[in-house]
Amino acid sequence: MSIMVKVEEKLYQNRYIVDESRPHIQIRNADVCKSCDSQACTVCCPAACYSRNETGGVTLVTDGCLECGTCRVVCQDKGNIAWDYPRGGYGISYKFG
Amino acid sequence: MVEKFDAIVIGAGPSGNAATYTLAKQGLKVLQLERGEYPGAKNVQGGIMYSHELEKIIPDFRDDCPTERHIIEQRVWLLGDDSYVGTNYRSEGFNTDAPNRYTIIRANIDKWWAERIRKVGGLQICETTVTELIRDASGRVTGVRTDREGGEIHADVVIMADGVNALLAKRAGMQAEAAPENVALAVKEILFIDPELIQQRFGIKEEEGVVIEIMGKVTKGMVGTAFLYTNKESLTIGIGCLISDFKTGSCPPYRMLEDLKNHPVIKPLIEGAEMKEYAAHMIPEGGYKAVPQLYGDGWMVVGDAAHFNNAAHREGSNLAMASGRMAAETVIGLHQAGRPYSAANLAAYKKKLDDSFIMKDLKKYRELPGIMHGNKQFFGAYPDEITAAAHNWFTVDSVDKKSKEKEIMKSFIKRRSVMGLVGDAIKLVRAVR
Ligand SMILES: Cc1cc2nc3c(=O)[nH]c(=O)nc-3n(C[C@H](O)[C@H](O)[C@H](O)COP(=O)(O)OP(=O)(O)OC[C@H]3O[C@@H](n4cnc5c(N)ncnc54)[C@H](O)[C@@H]3O)c2cc1C
Ligand code: SF4
Ligand code: SF4
Numbered sequence: 001m002s003i004m005v006k007v008e009e010k011l012y013q014n015r016y017i018v019d020e021s022r023p024h025i026q027i028r029n030a031d032v033c034k035s036c037d038s039q040a041c042t043v044c045c046p047a048a049c050y051s052r053n054e055t056g057g058v059t060l061v062t063d064g065c066l067e068c069g070t071c072r073v074v075c076q077d078k079g080n081i082a083w084d085y086p087r088g089g090y091g092i093s094y095k096f097g
Numbered sequence: 098m099v100e101k102f103d104a105i106v107i108g109a110g111p112s113g114n115a116a117t118y119t120l121a122k123q124g125l126k127v128l129q130l131e132r133g134e135y136p137g138a139k140n141v142q143g144g145i146m147y148s149h150e151l152e153k154i155i156p157d158f159r160d161d162c163p164t165e166r167h168i169i170e171q172r173v174w175l176l177g178d179d180s181y182v183g184t185n186y187r188s189e190g191f192n193t194d195a196p197n198r199y200t201i202i203r204a205n206i207d208k209w210w211a212e213r214i215r216k217v218g219g220l221q222i223c224e225t226t227v228t229e230l231i232r233d234a235s236g237r238v239t240g241v242r243t244d245r246e247g248g249e250i251h252a253d254v255v256i257m258a259d260g261v262n263a264l265l266a267k268r269a270g271m272q273a274e275a276a277p278e279n280v281a282l283a284v285k286e287i288l289f290i291d292p293e294l295i296q297q298r299f300g301i302k303e304e305e306g307v308v309i310e311i312m313g314k315v316t317k318g319m320v321g322t323a324f325l326y327t328n329k330e331s332l333t334i335g336i337g338c339l340i341s342d343f344k345t346g347s348c349p350p351y352r353m354l355e356d357l358k359n360h361p362v363i364k365p366l367i368e369g370a371e372m373k374e375y376a377a378h379m380i381p382e383g384g385y386k387a388v389p390q391l392y393g394d395g396w397m398v399v400g401d402a403a404h405f406n407n408a409a410h411r412e413g414s415n416l417a418m419a420s421g422r423m424a425a426e427t428v429i430g431l432h433q434a435g436r437p438y439s440a441a442n443l444a445a446y447k448k449k450l451d452d453s454f455i456m457k458d459l460k461k462y463r464e465l466p467g468i469m470h471g472n473k474q475f476f477g478a479y480p481d482e483i484t485a486a487a488h489n490w491f492t493v494d495s496v497d498k499k500s501k502e503k504e505i506m507k508s509f510i511k512r513r514s515v516m517g518l519v520g521d522a523i524k525l526v527r528a529v530r
Contacts, residue, residue: 005355010286010375017134044343046284046350046377066377067139069262070282073379074344076274085132085264087244089224093138096287096331096374097203 007048011064019090023062025049025071025083032080033058040074041081066092102128104428105241105252107227107265109136111414112400113258114210115154115421121219123429128250129219130243132226137207140260141285141378142414143324143335145308146201150418155213159195163205165328166306167196170299176313179361192305200306200326200333202287230255230269230396238269238395254438255396256424258417261379263389263402271398272389277341279383281321281408284350285335286358288370292330298366299327310411311336315357317348323357325366332367334358337380350377382408385463391450392443397424405455409462416455423449 027033034057041050047064050071072083085091106117109131120127133139145168151158170187191197211221231240231249240251257265261280266272292303299307311323321338336350336357343350357363381387381404388404391397399405400417407416427446428438436442450456 005352007349007351010351010372013372013374014376038344040344043347043349044282044340046282048349048351068282068377069379070340070343070377072262073275073277073280073340076277085226088132088226089134091139093134094140094204094374094376096205097137097140097142097207097376 007046008064011047014064014066015093015095016063017090017093018063019086022087022090023060024067024086024091025060025062025065025081027058027060028080028082030057032078036078036080041071044070044074046070100250101240102126102250102252103432104128104254104256104425105130105250106256106258107241108258108260108400108402109133109207109211109221109223110140110258110260110400110417111210112402112405112417112421113256114207114214115150115418116256116258116399116425117219117221117421118154118210118214118217119422119425120428121214121217123425123432124218125429125432127219128252129214129221130225130227130241130250131221131223133223135204135208135223136211136221137204138223140203140207141283141376142201142203143285143326143333143411144201144203144206144414145326145411146199146206147412147415148195148197148199150415150422152195154418154422162209164199164201166200166301166304167191168198168200168308169301169305170307172307172309174309174311174313174362176311176315176360176362178314181313181362200308200328202328202331227259227265230265232269232395236394238393253395254428254443256421256428257396257398257402258400258421259402261381261401263398266389266398266402271393271396275379275381275383275387275404277344278339279381279387279404281337281339281380281382282343282350282377283335283337283380284354284375284377285333286354286372286376287328287374288332288334288367288372289330290332290367290370294369295327295330295332301327311357311363315353315360317346317353319343319346319348325363331373332370334363334367339382340379351375380408380413381406384408385456385459388459392440392446394440394443395438397427397443397446399424405459407458407462410458412458419453419455420450423453 047066049065050058050060053059072081075081103125104120104127106113106129117127117129169191172185174181174183214221226244227241228244229242230238233239238255306327309325316338319338319342323336326333336354381401399420405416405420406413424446431442
């Protein structure tokens with residue numbers, strides 16, 4: 001009975017301090033994603049930052065990132081995600097948490 | 098000139114706050130670094146706050162701590178497709194002058210801590226990400242590097258209170274990346290609503306609170322739990338599962354949360370409320386066996402970064418506060434004795450942990466594998482309730498299935514949900530035996 005849900009609408013409520021053109025997470029090698037069977041990052045990320053693209057690989061857009069660390073944990077066997085925190089003060093800024 | 102501190106604490110969550118406050122109160126020169134825009138900006142909690150550990154550090158916390166409601170009723174619900182079976186424990190006895198559990202809005206609590214830390218002379222600096230530990234040739238930690246210009250700061254000892262990601266210890270080779278079966282991912286929302294409606298729907302007075310711990314079909318077979326808590330003017334709803342289960346599953350966390358919100362027994366409770374924030378955070382749930390190295394020359398690790406989380410009892414922030422306090426007390430002891438912060442001397446921290454509820458509880462449940470997460474609700478605040486609940490599920494397991502099924506069928510409408518629930522019960526019993 002899964003209901004269609006737009007995660008963008010949820011993320012829209014959040015406050016972010018964007019560090020323009022300084023993504024704090026990067027995919028190391030796009031080819032590794034193409035041969036990744038599970039592409040688990042696309043399912044696990046709570047902000048839907050990872051999506052399958054038309055080349056069979058995965059595109060990462062960190063704008064809505066909640067800095068949880070889940071993608072780094074799921075991709076540890078492939079080690080294809082370079083994960084860091086944003087610079088101090090940037091990124092998600094929870095009002096309530 | 099490079100500035101030098103007695104101690105640096107990395108992170109302004111409950112573990113780092115407890116450590117910083119305790120050190121500053123004893124007159125040590127302590128610097129606390131936090132990467133968030135303000136304290137709490139990066140943090141997520143359900144949240145229930147337990148008084149006991151906080152009271153030990155700040156006995157008069159009730160004077161100004163911005164808690165939400167004290168909890169007078171605990172519900173544990175097992176959800177079917179369109180039903181629930183559950184237990185409630187409510188007592189007028191929880192309406193005391195010094196309640197034991199409160200619902201909280203985490204960002205408010207972290208800001209309050211900052212003020213209390215300032216008052217005892219601790220220095221907290223936000224908007225500063227620590228990028229690396231500084232170590233000398235022998236490997237001893239002598240300070241930290243930050244992302245600020247000229248951001249090297251030195252101290253006699255560094256306490257890592259940087260939470261579940263624990264990037265600094267991982268980078269320094271002090272601990273390994275967490276296995277997906279040892280961490281849960283939780284997502285939650287805060288829903289604002291007229292307090293009158295909260296009081297009506299949950300049958301409570303102003304100041305009184307209800308917490309509902311939830312499991313069952315909503316986690317779609319994954320090991321996980323959900324919750325619904327009452328704040329003053331808002332409700333908090335969330336759900337979390339082991340990352341290993343999300344990884345092999347097909348349901349993204351936000352869809353799971355949306356399904357929970359639309360469940361027929363949950364929906365009427367949150368109807369008309371306005372969503373104001375969506376958050377996600379990991380929870381360390383590997384237990385005793387996942388606890389990393391806790392100290393070394395010039396350093397200690399506390400709280401979630403040390404994997405101190407008792408998933409079986411839904412306790413995290415209290416272990417964080419207790420471990421932060423113990424690390425600080427270890428430092429104070431050595432400082433006063435004029436002894437160095439060598440690994441051999443800091444072993445006293447581990448000893449304190451071993452002698453406390455932290456390690457004793459983690460050890461008790463060490464065989465509870467990743468399944469811990471699924472048992473949390475049954476192991477809420479009241480041990481008697483816990484055993485009674487566990488016994489119920491055990492009975493369902495051990496008596497011959499056909500007669501038990503008949504019994505259960507009476508209280509449930511749909512066969513499928515019954516089987517789902519029985520399956521969950523078996524999982525639980527296996528995990529807590
Ligand atoms: C959804 C959810 C519900 C929960 N519910 C409960 C509950 O009801 N009751 C309970 O007791 N516990 C609960 N917990 C667990 C509890 O929140 C944690 O155990 C607790 O917050 C851990 O405290 P900590 O200080 O160790 O880490 P954190 O609270 O994570 O604090 C770490 C701090 O360090 C900062 N930091 C990290 N890295 C750096 C760096 N490199 N430089 C500078 N700063 C850094 C972070 O910004 C953060 O402020 C819940 C957790 C979640 C996710
Ligand atoms: S899990 Fe890692 S390797 Fe696989 S698609 Fe995602 S980022 Fe690429
Ligand atoms: S850290 Fe969390 S929110 Fe950010 S991209 Fe990774 S999984 Fe998504």
